[in-house]
Amino acid sequence: MSILDRILLFLLSIASLCLGVALALVGANVFGPDVQAYVEMSPVNVVAIVAGVIIVLIALRFLFYRVGRTPTTDYIALTGDHGQIRISFETLRQLANRRGNQVRGAQEFDTRIRQGQEGVVILVRMQVLPDIDIASTSREVQTVVKEYVEQHSGITVEQVFVHVTELSPHKQGKAWSGA
Structure with missing residues (x-):
């Protein structure tokens, strides 16, 4: 994966994380009365919460994509008299x-x-x-x-x-x- 791809994936993950948190908060009626009144007009609270949680989970998965992976070695290391030989x-x-x-x-x-x-x-x-x-x-x-x-x-x-x-x-x- 190139550097540009990694940067774009990181930015997408951050944007998705923000969008997911905002959707989950709107669905849980955490914002002020204006947003709450708007949300109450349409019965999407449960849908917004579920969509927000799913987007947050996907964003976290992409954000920490490389964490936990062991790097693959493409060499054999031997011990020599004066140090390591690869x-x-x-x-x-x-x-x-x-x-x-x-x-x-x-x-x-x-x-x-x-x-x-x-x-x-x-x-x-x-x-x-x-x-x-x-x-x-x-x-x-x-x-x-x-x-x-x-x-x-x-x-x-x-x-x-x-x-x-x-x-x-x-x-x-x-x-x-x-x-």
Whole structure:
């Protein structure tokens, strides 16, 4: 959400809060006799109170929209000899992509990194070349990506999920050269 959107949402929340309080007060006959006489001419007291309370609740929800949310981290923090080391998920994604693209038969390799309980979880999406064993290629991708990321980052990889999306429409010389 951009700064302008946040400012507009804040102003809308304040205006809604004021309008809701005013409606609730009018409905409860808190204002002077002139307003009370006007309100008594039309039977909207209960409707005004209910509408005012609903608007106040909605305004409060938007006003405190960000309160209570924990910020998401997009890095893994390690403790080094001289302080904290932060390795971003983007770095881990690039490591996984670098090694995954080297696997024979894998094409259009892309990864996502998620925080796990004891480390990270790597989600791999790839296409495979025709005429290869998809199961063995997927297992190889799981093994080599896990080992490569753990070796080069020092971060524990809990799981590597591989999703083979489709067969690659063209061969680019990475397919098996044997029979």
